[in-house]
Amino acid sequence: MSILIDEKTRVVVQGITGRDGSFHATQMMDYGTNVVAGVTPGKGGNLFADKVPIYDSVGEAVKEAQANTSVIYVRAPFAPDAICEAADAGIKLVVCISEGIPVRDMARVLPFIRERGCRLVGPNCPGVISPGAKVKVGILPASIFADGPVGVVSRSGTLTYEVVFQLSNQGLGQSTCLGIGGDQLIGTNFIDALTLFGEDPQTKAVVLIGEIGGTDEEEAASFIADKVDKPVVAFIAGQTAPPGKRMGHAGAIVSGGTGTAKEKIAAFEKVGVPVAKIPSEITGLVKKAAPNLSP
Amino acid sequence: MKIHEYQAKELFKQAGIPVPEGEVVETPGAAYDAAKRIGKPVVVKAQVLVGGRGKAGGVKLAKDPDEAKEHASSILGMDIKGLKVDKVLVTEAVDIATEIYIGMIMDRSCQKPLVMASAEGGVEIEVVAKENPEAIMRLHVDPLFGVQPFQSRGLASKLNSDFNLVRQIAQIIEKLYTVYDRADASLAEINPLVITKDGRVVAIDAKVNIDDSALYRQKKLEELRDVSAEDPGEVKAREAGLSFVKLEGNVGCIVNGAGLAMATMDLIKTYGGEPANFLDIGGSSNPEKVIAALEIILRDPNVKSIFINIFGGITRCDDVAKGLVTAFKQMNLNLPVIVRLTGTNEDIAREILAELNLDTAATMDDGVKRAIELARS
Numbered sequence: 001m002s003i004l005i006d007e008k009t010r011v012v013v014q015g016i017t018g019r020d021g022s023f024h025a026t027q028m029m030d031y032g033t034n035v036v037a038g039v040t041p042g043k044g045g046n047l048f049a050d051k052v053p054i055y056d057s058v059g060e061a062v063k064e065a066q067a068n069t070s071v072i073y074v075r076a077p078f079a080p081d082a083i084c085e086a087a088d089a090g091i092k093l094v095v096c097i098s099e100g101i102p103v104r105d106m107a108r109v110l111p112f113i114r115e116r117g118c119r120l121v122g123p124n125c126p127g128v129i130s131p132g133a134k135v136k137v138g139i140l141p142a143s144i145f146a147d148g149p150v151g152v153v154s155r156s157g158t159l160t161y162e163v164v165f166q167l168s169n170q171g172l173g174q175s176t177c178l179g180i181g182g183d184q185l186i187g188t189n190f191i192d193a194l195t196l197f198g199e200d201p202q203t204k205a206v207v208l209i210g211e212i213g214g215t216d217e218e219e220a221a222s223f224i225a226d227k228v229d230k231p232v233v234a235f236i237a238g239q240t241a242p243p244g245k246r247m248g249h250a251g252a253i254v255s256g257g258t259g260t261a262k263e264k265i266a267a268f269e270k271v272g273v274p275v276a277k278i279p280s281e282i283t284g285l286v287k288k289a290a291p292n293l294s295p
Numbered sequence: 296m297k298i299h300e301y302q303a304k305e306l307f308k309q310a311g312i313p314v315p316e317g318e319v320v321e322t323p324g325a326a327y328d329a330a331k332r333i334g335k336p337v338v339v340k341a342q343v344l345v346g347g348r349g350k351a352g353g354v355k356l357a358k359d360p361d362e363a364k365e366h367a368s369s370i371l372g373m374d375i376k377g378l379k380v381d382k383v384l385v386t387e388a389v390d391i392a393t394e395i396y397i398g399m400i401m402d403r404s405c406q407k408p409l410v411m412a413s414a415e416g417g418v419e420i421e422v423v424a425k426e427n428p429e430a431i432m433r434l435h436v437d438p439l440f441g442v443q444p445f446q447s448r449g450l451a452s453k454l455n456s457d458f459n460l461v462r463q464i465a466q467i468i469e470k471l472y473t474v475y476d477r478a479d480a481s482l483a484e485i486n487p488l489v490i491t492k493d494g495r496v497v498a499i500d501a502k503v504n505i506d507d508s509a510l511y512r513q514k515k516l517e518e519l520r521d522v523s524a525e526d527p528g529e530v531k532a533r534e535a536g537l538s539f540v541k542l543e544g545n546v547g548c549i550v551n552g553a554g555l556a557m558a559t560m561d562l563i564k565t566y567g568g569e570p571a572n573f574l575d576i577g578g579s580s581n582p583e584k585v586i587a588a589l590e591i592i593l594r595d596p597n598v599k600s601i602f603i604n605i606f607g608g609i610t611r612c613d614d615v616a617k618g619l620v621t622a623f624k625q626m627n628l629n630l631p632v633i634v635r636l637t638g639t640n641e642d643i644a645r646e647i648l649a650e651l652n653l654d655t656a657a658t659m660d661d662g663v664k665r666a667i668e669l670a671r672s
Contacts, residue, residue: 027609077511102509103401104479107438110406141608143639156554158606162659165606165637182553184403211554214403237557240542240564241573248538248553248575250508251403256421261561278565279558280660 002130002176003151003196003203004093004121005069009135012037012058012067012091014074014082016048020097021073024139025052028071031142032134037061058089069093071127071137076100079123080109087118094187095137096123103250106185113187120187124249126157126179132202140177148173149202149293150286153193154209155182155216155249159237163209163282170283172293175202182249184213190220194228205231205290207282208273210264212238213252217264225271231289234268235276236261296505297344298519301384303501306478310470312485313497317386326367329385330360338499339366342382343375344524346419351375356388378524389497394487395454396420396431397468399475408436408475410468414454416487442472455490463496464488478516479509528572528591535587537576544569545670546663547592547601547630549585551576551610559604562659568667571598578610582621589626600631602666604659607638616644623651631669635662 011028015021016038025048029035037055038048044056053065061067070086072079072094079098086094094113101123113120121128127138132147144161146168154160160179167174175197180188190208197203206228210217217236224232239261241247243254254260268275274289276282287293304314318329319342330337341353348354353375357363363385373380394416402409412432415423423430434450436442444465451464467488475483484502491497510517522530532539538553542560546568550556553575560570572595576588592598605615615636623632635656636644648655654669656662 024609076508100508102479102512103481103506104438104476104509107401107406107408111439139609141639144608154554156552158550158552158608159554159558161606161608161638162555162558184401185406209554211557216403219404235558237554237561239561240570241557241560242540242542245540245573246507246538247540247557247573250506252553252557256424278562278660280658 001200001202002133003200004128004176004178005130005135005137006133007135008068009137010034010036010066010068011137012039012061012065012070014039014058014070014072014086016040016052016054017043018073022048024073025049027142028136031136033136037065037067058086058091062089062091067091069137070095072096072098074098080105083109083120084112087113087116091118093119093121095121095125095127097125097127097139099124101183103184106183110185110187121178122181122186124183125181125186126160128176128178130176131174138179140179144168145177146173148175149204150174151197151200151203151206152177152209153190153197153206154179155211155251156209156237159279160209162279163207163235166280166283167207167286172283172286175200182251184251189216191223194220194223194232198228198230203230204293205233205286207286208232208234210234210236211249211252212236212241212247212254212261213249213259215258218267221267221271221273224273232273233276233282233285233289234273235279235282236264296507296510296517296520297524298503298505298516299342299344299382299521300340300501301342302519303503304498306474306503307498307501310474312467312470312474313495314501315387315389315497315499317384319382319384320367321371321382323364323368323371326383326385327360327364330357330363333385333387336388337363337385338388339363339370340384340386341370341373341375341380342384343378343380344521345376345378348375353380381523389489389499390492391489392492393490395464395490396423396486397471397488398482398484398486399472399480400482402435405435408438408472410434410436410442410450410472412450412454412468416489420486436472441476442469444469460490460494460496467496467498474503478503479506479513480504481506528594531587532574532591535584535591537574537584537588537591539591540573541595542570542572543597544571545597545599546666547571547595547598548604549574549576549588549592549601550604551578551606555604555606559602559659559663562663563667566664566667568663568670571595582618585618585622586625589622589628593630598630599670600633600666602662603632603634604662605636607636607641607644611639612636612644613640613647616647620647620651623653633662633666633669635659
């Protein structure tokens with residue numbers, strides 16, 4: 001088992017004819033993802049890689065190819081429209097890779113898609129991978145992942161790879177790994193991910209990788225105290241970040257004294273969630289928190 | 296992106312928010328002329344992109360043009376928190392009866408714009424939030440509707456009891472939201488909004504920050520950017536498409552990905568060093584970017600060693616290594632560099648890098664420790 005994506009996932013790639021879209025569509029297919037359609041307005045009727053039909057709209061991809069999951073690689077100015085189009089066409093899971101969507105747009109997109117029963121992962125995220133099902137939706141490098149009991153949820157990309165690489169090398173495979181995105185407004189937060197991991201029988205422990213900015217980690221800590229029975233290990237990036245400066249991610253900013261790494265670490269420690277001081281401690285803490293997982 | 300008070304006031308004026316008459320000048324003589332034209336007592340205000348101007352002596356009241364000239368000459372050229380003042384706003388002084396705070400930001404948890412208001416204006420809102428949080432009133436705005444008149448009336452009536460003033464304040468709240476929304480602002484703030492002794496409501500300060508991601512469609516606002524307030528390295532990085540923040544330490548770092556870059560800085564600190572910067576080079580193996588990144592770091596004379604930390608995922612390590620080789624051959628570096636490449640094809644990458652005689656590390660921890668040592672020696 002896994003969360004969000006599995007063998008039944010039928011992916012439509014929005015922006016499949018673009019540079020990133022075509023590259024990652026191929027990568028996803030090579031891994032085993034069932035890419036059933038692509039969408040690029042104006043290029044409908046063609047085939048991608050000689051087999052995947054391209055449509056002008058997501059609506060056609062749903063109707064003709066029974067797509068149920070979308071992944072978006074279009075540039076930021078066009079991404080809000082792409083997300084709304086997917087939700088309106090009945091897609092229930094949208095993964096948006098695009099970086100640089102204005103906050104004002106996301107504030108309008110989120111209520112629109114929720115009204116249609118659609119979940120968004122991202123934007124500005126690396127996507128989702130379920131190694132046991134050999135399915136990935138996004139840009140994560142498949143070779144470093146292994147099937148196993150650890151759920152991983154993170155606001156970042158390469159830092160997640162770093163941690164997963166260590167987990168896999170130490171024999172701790174992953175049920176599902178998802179990047180929720182580095183922006184201020186995102187569709188799926190830590191609490192959503194923890195809820196899903198809590199319900200997933202394969203997931204026996206969760207690694208949560210947070211960073212400065214906002215209060216998502218603090219809210220997750222309270223949620224863990226009340227609702228999560230599985231062991232969780234956390235790491236927070238940005239302890240040395242100066243206030244008022246955006247650290248790469250649009251959401252990684254300490255503003256008005258809130259969103260510091262210190263507060264987030266304290267929030268986790270207060271509810272008994274072990275927090276790794278450095279990334280290389282994470283694997284050890286997982287083994288300690290869930291001793292029955294060790295191979 | 297931040298804009299100056301006088302620029303934010305221009306946005307206010309266009310939206311119909313009352314602001315006192317004023318002029319921006321760059322010389323004491325021009326300050327004299329401006330004060331004379333205004334014909335009333337004025338306030339001379341330093342225009343720098345940093346808070347705490349008043350405390351630093353950058354805001355002064357002048358009763359006549361001669362005094363305005365005098366104040367302008369002392370404020371112009373002044374250093375406020377590392378920023379040089381080269382413009383002052385000469386603006387009509389108003390008789391203040393009461394000061395109010397109104398500000399708007401995006402509430403990340405609720406995912407809706409948030410209006411904050413307080414009857415305790417003129418004080419930093421962070422201070423009020425800490426010392427007297429009940430004094431701040433909060434109103435969440437439906438982004439699809441904007442601020443509704445009943446909402447602004449309700450909020451304003453908690454700030455004042457005179458309905459004539461309530462009506463004026465309510466309109467200002469709605470207009471400020473229009474500014475916030477149309478400008479793609481991440482912050483729009485009036486602190487203080489004053490009620491004058493003759494019963495007017497006037498914004499005597501203005502702060503507007505713009506969402507960087509929206510600048511592609513806010514071209515007119517982007518033209519207001521004042522690069523003199525930014526670190527030159529940060530300006531250069533933005534032009535090169537890199538994300539860079541200067542810090543005070545001596546270990547420079549180049550990392551792919553924002554989260555990993557932050558974790559690398561933290562690790563330098565954990566092992567007893569001080570990071571010189573945050574630099575996210577992105578997912579590319581392009582030698583041009585590596586060169587730009589190295590050039591930006593080398594601008595900082597404090598830097599004594601450079602740690603390059605790359606996790607090769609989709610961008611393979613061997614491609615990154617080739618990019619590094621090209622970049623290093625073009626540059627004449629006399630600082631020690633240590634490279635850590637992990638991930639897809641790391642073995643091939645190490646062979647490629649051997650050609651450069653570069654120090655390489657197998658893990659992030661080893662690389663950081665070595666870079667700190669090199670910075671000390």
